[in-house]
Amino acid sequence: xxxxxxxxxxLVVMSVVLLAVSLxxxxxxxxxxxxxxxxxxxxxxxxxSLFPKVWHFDNYAEALSRGDxxxxxxxxxxxxxxxxxxxxxxxxMAGYSFARLKFPGRDILFFSVLIGIMVPAQTTMIPxxxxxxQFPLAGGNNLFGQDGIGFINSYxxxxxxxxxxSFGIFLCRQFxxxxxxxxxxxxxxxxASKFRxxxxxxxxxxxxxxxxxxxxxxxxxxxxxxxxxxxxxxEGMRTVQLxxxxxxGETNVEWNLLMAATTLVVLPLVVLFxxxxxxxxxxxxxxxxxx
Amino acid sequence: xxxxxxxxxxxxxxxxxxxxLSIDYVGYAMIAPGxxxxxxxxxxxxxxxxYYSFTNYNFxxxxxxxxxxxxxxxxxxxxxxxxxxxxxxxxxxTIVPQLFLGLILAVLLNGKLFGRxxxxxxxxxxxVTSMVAVSMIWLWIYDPALGILNRMIKVFGIDPIxxxxxxxxxxxxxxxxxxxxxxxxxxxxxxxxxxSIPSSLYEAAHxxxxxxxxxxxxITIPMLKPTTFFILVMSCINSFMVFEQVNIMTxxxxxxxxxxxxxxxxxxxxxxxxxxxxxxxxxxxxxITLVITLINFKYGNQGDDLDVD
Numbered sequence: 001x002x003x004x005x006x007x008x009x010x011l012v013v014m015s016v017v018l019l020a021v022s023l024x025x026x027x028x029x030x031x032x033x034x035x036x037x038x039x040x041x042x043x044x045x046x047x048x049s050l051f052p053k054v055w056h057f058d059n060y061a062e063a064l065s066r067g068d069x070x071x072x073x074x075x076x077x078x079x080x081x082x083x084x085x086x087x088x089x090x091x092x093m094a095g096y097s098f099a100r101l102k103f104p105g106r107d108i109l110f111f112s113v114l115i116g117i118m119v120p121a122q123t124t125m126i127p128x129x130x131x132x133x134q135f136p137l138a139g140g141n142n143l144f145g146q147d148g149i150g151f152i153n154s155y156x157x158x159x160x161x162x163x164x165x166s167f168g169i170f171l172c173r174q175f176x177x178x179x180x181x182x183x184x185x186x187x188x189x190x191x192a193s194k195f196r197x198x199x200x201x202x203x204x205x206x207x208x209x210x211x212x213x214x215x216x217x218x219x220x221x222x223x224x225x226x227x228x229x230x231x232x233x234x235e236g237m238r239t240v241q242l243x244x245x246x247x248x249g250e251t252n253v254e255w256n257l258l259m260a261a262t263t264l265v266v267l268p269l270v271v272l273f274x275x276x277x278x279x280x281x282x283x284x285x286x287x288x289x290x291x
Numbered sequence: 292x293x294x295x296x297x298x299x300x301x302x303x304x305x306x307x308x309x310x311x312l313s314i315d316y317v318g319y320a321m322i323a324p325g326x327x328x329x330x331x332x333x334x335x336x337x338x339x340x341x342y343y344s345f346t347n348y349n350f351x352x353x354x355x356x357x358x359x360x361x362x363x364x365x366x367x368x369x370x371x372x373x374x375x376x377x378x379x380x381x382x383x384x385t386i387v388p389q390l391f392l393g394l395i396l397a398v399l400l401n402g403k404l405f406g407r408x409x410x411x412x413x414x415x416x417x418x419v420t421s422m423v424a425v426s427m428i429w430l431w432i433y434d435p436a437l438g439i440l441n442r443m444i445k446v447f448g449i450d451p452i453x454x455x456x457x458x459x460x461x462x463x464x465x466x467x468x469x470x471x472x473x474x475x476x477x478x479x480x481x482x483x484x485x486x487s488i489p490s491s492l493y494e495a496a497h498x499x500x501x502x503x504x505x506x507x508x509x510i511t512i513p514m515l516k517p518t519t520f521f522i523l524v525m526s527c528i529n530s531f532m533v534f535e536q537v538n539i540m541t542x543x544x545x546x547x548x549x550x551x552x553x554x555x556x557x558x559x560x561x562x563x564x565x566x567x568x569x570x571x572x573x574x575x576x577x578x579i580t581l582v583i584t585l586i587n588f589k590y591g592n593q594g595d596d597l598d599v600d
Binding site: 011012014015017018019021022023025026028029031032035043044048090091093094096097098101102103104106109112113115116117118119120121122123124125126127128129130131160161163164165166168169193194195198219222223225226230241244245247248253255258259262265266269270273274277280281284285 | 313314315316317318319321322324325326328329330331332333334335336337339340343350396399400402403404405406407409410412413414415416417419420421422423424425427428429430431432434437439442471474475476479480483528531532534535539553556557560561566569570573574576577580581584
């Protein structure tokens with residue numbers, strides 16, 4: 001009995017430790033939310049309290065009026081949604097082909113895709129930027145990519161480089177490799193074309209991997225900072241992540257407003273995470289790559 | 292995109308017993324869009340980037356081939372050396388605590404503790420949110436006059452610290468924030484590693500009378516070796532990509548104490564428009580990640596093989 005209760009004591013102590021760690025991890029977010037409801041007067045006062053004396057919900061409206069936030073959110077949503085949808089289609093189609101179909105040159109093509117896994121986005125960023133700028137016939141460019149702005153300041157420029165790539169193709173291929181051969185043979189005998197086999201049999205069975213890829217793409221598109229920073233230079237094309245940096249530029253940062261805007265930018269992903277935790281974790285565990 | 296695109300062998304399928312010789316030409320059509328994007332926006336830029344790294348290119352003129360001059364300049368560039376050093380320091384000081392803390396948290400969360408679902412979510416949430424957002428939050432925490440960190444240490448009678456504005460503390464401040472941000476990732480990967488250890492090992496050890504501590508050092512740690520190696524490799528690669536927190540929180544300062552490799556690429560490429568020189572830096576970055584990845588291929592797989600036995 002004594003042994004059992006000391007074991008229980010150990011569990012209680014460890015639970016308390018874990019709970020304390022959780023609170024420390026959440027603390028920055030709590031500080032963010034609590035600050036977002038304070039007035040600047042309260043923030044600057046020498047006496048400090050964690051909770052706001054009066055909750056100022058209008059900070060949020062005020063924060064959104066600093067900059068064209070409706071537009072930033074719209075831009076981020078457009079870029080994220082198109083990136084996710086198109087990348088699911090292209091990556092799963094290519095992944096299926098590499099895993100299930102036979103044609104000359106397939107392995108060489110796949111090997112060249114694998115090379116891409118080792119290439120950091122930061123390495124290709126300068127040439128990709130220049131290509132976007134000098135894309136023939138885009139954004140007022142002539143046939144040789146001169147005279148215009150190409151895909152700078154356009155959704156195309158923000159989306160195009162991310163709709164397919166080594167990672168997504170590889171992920172889908174590995175998934176489709178695990179399907180039994182009998183599946184193809186049975187449908188073939190029924191006279192279905194390869195493409196039909198793909199979208200009527202394989203796709204419905206690949207929801208887990210598509211969900212994982214969708215989560216991964218949503219997170220990276222919504223959270224991206226560097227590419228929009230390089231690709232856009234007008235107010236109207238800013239995304240939410242760039243929008244946050246407006247406040248930073250001010251000499252006297254209005255922390256309450258900055259924290260309100262930050263809360264709004266963080267919120268969609270936190271909600272998504274709480275709703276689809278399983279797929280976030282799966283994404284990390286099955287792929288490990290590029291988190 | 293229509294089934295009619297398929298020129299494969301449905302009709303022959305029934306007569307021919309083996310279809311091994313048939314070629315699915317539709318495969319080309321299905322790979323084409325994804326492959327084209329990959330080819331245009333990853334493969335070609337990599338080749339072009341290598342070419343630019345041998346040129347003097349200021350964005351407005353045409354690239355002029357100058358051989359290895361950019362690389363020679365890199366070797367003498369004190370600022371780039373500083374960026375390399377900072378990146379290395381950043382990697383060292385984020386990875387080691389992350390491995391340590393991530394393992395401990397994963398072991399705790401692997402047990403049947405109260406509130407572990409809540410804990411797992413709380414620890415992982417920083418990893419979900421954007422680096423820009425968390426940089427803003429930590430700027431506020433580190434704010435010298437009003438931030439909560441200096442308000443807290445004041446209680447203990449410590450004078451306010453200029454966390455991000457002092458060359459001696461700035462990198463450590465960035466490091467602490469980054470550990471907080473990515474700890475959840477390490478924890479989740481370790482948790483997956485822990486769950487793949489067969490419970491029979493622990494049962495056998497328990498029968499032999501091994502204590503929990505002994506089991507941890509004799510079973511858990513050795514069995515997690517491939518996981519640890521994997522996290523180490525991934526974190527190393529990620530460390531070399533550090534940019535956002537640095538650009539937002541410190542802009543590389545004070546006195547370049549936090550500038551990193553990617554931050555230098557960004558400054559040289561997109562502020563000074565020295566595209567050729569910045570490309571040389573980008574290629575160096577690529578070579579570093581390539582070496583780390585190859586080490587992973589060589590030793591990472593071996594670790595897995597050993598594990599199966």
